[in-house]
Amino acid sequence: MTATDTIAAIATARGRAALAIVRVSGPEAVPVVARCFRGADLTTVDSHTAHVGYLLAADGAAIDQVVVTVFRAPRSATGEDVVEVSCHGGDFAPQLILETLLHHGARMAEPGEFTQRAFLNGKMDLAQAEAVADLIHASSSQAHRVSLQHLQGRYSERLATLRDELLELCAFVELELDFSDEDVAFADKERLERLLAEAERVLDQLLDSYQVGELLRDGVRVVIGGRPNAGKSTLLNALVGRDRAIVSATPGTTRDAIEAEAEIEGLLFRFVDTAGLRATADAIEAEGVRRAQRSIEQADVLLYVYDLTRGLDDDERAFLCDTAPEVPALVVGNKYDLIDGTAASPAVEDLPVFMLSATQALHDDAPLRPLIRRLLDTVASELSDTEASAIVMNQRHRQHLRAALDAVQKARRGLDLGVPGDLLAIDLRAALHELGAITGEITNEDVLDQIFSRFCIGK
Numbered sequence: 001m002t003a004t005d006t007i008a009a010i011a012t013a014r015g016r017a018a019l020a021i022v023r024v025s026g027p028e029a030v031p032v033v034a035r036c037f038r039g040a041d042l043t044t045v046d047s048h049t050a051h052v053g054y055l056l057a058a059d060g061a062a063i064d065q066v067v068v069t070v071f072r073a074p075r076s077a078t079g080e081d082v083v084e085v086s087c088h089g090g091d092f093a094p095q096l097i098l099e100t101l102l103h104h105g106a107r108m109a110e111p112g113e114f115t116q117r118a119f120l121n122g123k124m125d126l127a128q129a130e131a132v133a134d135l136i137h138a139s140s141s142q143a144h145r146v147s148l149q150h151l152q153g154r155y156s157e158r159l160a161t162l163r164d165e166l167l168e169l170c171a172f173v174e175l176e177l178d179f180s181d182e183d184v185a186f187a188d189k190e191r192l193e194r195l196l197a198e199a200e201r202v203l204d205q206l207l208d209s210y211q212v213g214e215l216l217r218d219g220v221r222v223v224i225g226g227r228p229n230a231g232k233s234t235l236l237n238a239l240v241g242r243d244r245a246i247v248s249a250t251p252g253t254t255r256d257a258i259e260a261e262a263e264i265e266g267l268l269f270r271f272v273d274t275a276g277l278r279a280t281a282d283a284i285e286a287e288g289v290r291r292a293q294r295s296i297e298q299a300d301v302l303l304y305v306y307d308l309t310r311g312l313d314d315d316e317r318a319f320l321c322d323t324a325p326e327v328p329a330l331v332v333g334n335k336y337d338l339i340d341g342t343a344a345s346p347a348v349e350d351l352p353v354f355m356l357s358a359t360q361a362l363h364d365d366a367p368l369r370p371l372i373r374r375l376l377d378t379v380a381s382e383l384s385d386t387e388a389s390a391i392v393m394n395q396r397h398r399q400h401l402r403a404a405l406d407a408v409q410k411a412r413r414g415l416d417l418g419v420p421g422d423l424l425a426i427d428l429r430a431a432l433h434e435l436g437a438i439t440g441e442i443t444n445e446d447v448l449d450q451i452f453s454r455f456c457i458g459k
């Protein structure tokens with residue numbers, strides 16, 4: 001599947017910037033750039049060398065002073081000849097240079113096509129290529145850390161180890177053994193059973209990590225709910241450190257859900273402020289309440305706010321009892337400044353309660369710290385326990401891991417029932433196939449197109 005044409009794209013973001021990079025890759029990369037470069041003769045320069053000169057438009061006019069770097073195949077990012085033109089940023093120079101390169105025979109690259117070529121030329125496996133996209137999209141330092149580990153191949157190594165083990169198992173069962181045969185050494189069967197159980201454990205662990213992976217990838221959705229006027233919007237503003245939501249003494253102020261992000265200890269949190277929960281005749285407010293309820297159902301964590309001067313009523317307790325088993329909930333007793341420290345702490349199930357004043361927290365975040373600590377513990381305890389290379393962040397991978405686990409479990413049951421070795425081998429081969437699909441040993445063009453079309457152009 002070697003590419004025969006030469007592709008070009010702007011690799012940097014649009015707009016004003018000191019520099020921009022236009023990349024070219026393919027068999028004609030060097031001659032295409034050489035045709036419009038005034039400086040060294042690029043067709044004769046060594047690989048991995050940089051050259052200052054001018055890039056000229058088709059009519060011979062100078063477009064920009066540039067630095068051109070030449071990487072010859074196979075020692076390049078894509079495994080093909082690559083030329084990177086480093087020019088000045090802005091709206092014109094990069095675009096004009098790209099147009100000139102297209103004029104001289106390059107084709108506009110599709111999204112992710114550089115990375116796709118790197119994959120097809122064996123520069124990286126599919127899981128690493130996907131990590132490139134994850135790294136670019138990382139919105140918190142933890143997500144960045146995990147995707148970098150994947151990019152460096154640690155996650156792929158883990159899968160490769162598992163594959164090797166399954167391959168060995170497969171060879172073992174295919175070799176000769178009929179496990180219903182009494183001649184088969186008991187020790188062999190026991191060893192096989194042990195290895196299958198181990199493979200199942202590793203797959204289980206990887207699948208479990210997806211929950212954390214999803215939080216890393218998409219952020220943690222913390223929905224702030226409670227009665228009107230409890231101080232939810234004030235708490236949102238305090239948590240994100242800016243005046244995001246309207247606060248007023250009129251109950252029913254917030255209608256639509258309001259989202260604001262904050263990075264806390266390297267994790268992205270998406271806080272969602274919602275309309276106060278109450279029965280209302282106002283149609284707009286009622287729709288707000290419905291949306292609030294929906295938001296709460298979809299939350300990773302619910303922050304339930306109540307006004308300490310009023311306490312929690314029975315309906316609120318019932319609501320929390322119903323919700324807490326589905327969505328982890330923390331309770332905030334707000335307006336602590338208005339009571340003289342004598343409020344009875346309401347026992348709702350075993351939910352943790354934090355007494356604070358959201359208005360005070362607007363100026364000084366000390367009262368929020370225990371709440372934030374608990375929030376982090378609620379979602380991130382697993383994160384610190386799980387090695388970055390063992391965190392699955394990709395839904396495609398999860399599907400293949402599930403299928404691999406099913407196949408391993410089937411083999412285990414088969415072994416129990418004394419199924420012959422060649423039948424066990426079919427299940428093990430199926431598991432191997434699934435793992436191979438993650439790293440791209442086994443793949444097809446549709447899958448690749450689907451994966452790489454999500455990339456940026458120029459990557």
Ligand SMILES: Nc1nc2c(ncn2[C@@H]2O[C@H](COP(=O)(O)OP(=O)(O)OP(=O)(O)O)[C@@H](O)[C@H]2O)c(=O)[nH]1
Nearest residue numbers: 228229230231232233234248252253254276358359
């Ligand atoms: N004294 C005191 N007042 C507070 C505190 N938190 C909020 N308030 C006040 O309570 C009123 C309601 O605050 P909001 O944050 O708008 O309450 P809400 O829960 O978002 O209300 P709705 O959007 O109507 O559901 C405002 O007048 C706030 O200034 C607090 O900790 N102490």
Ligand SMILES: [Mg+2]
Nearest residue numbers: 232233253254
């Ligand atoms: Mg509000």
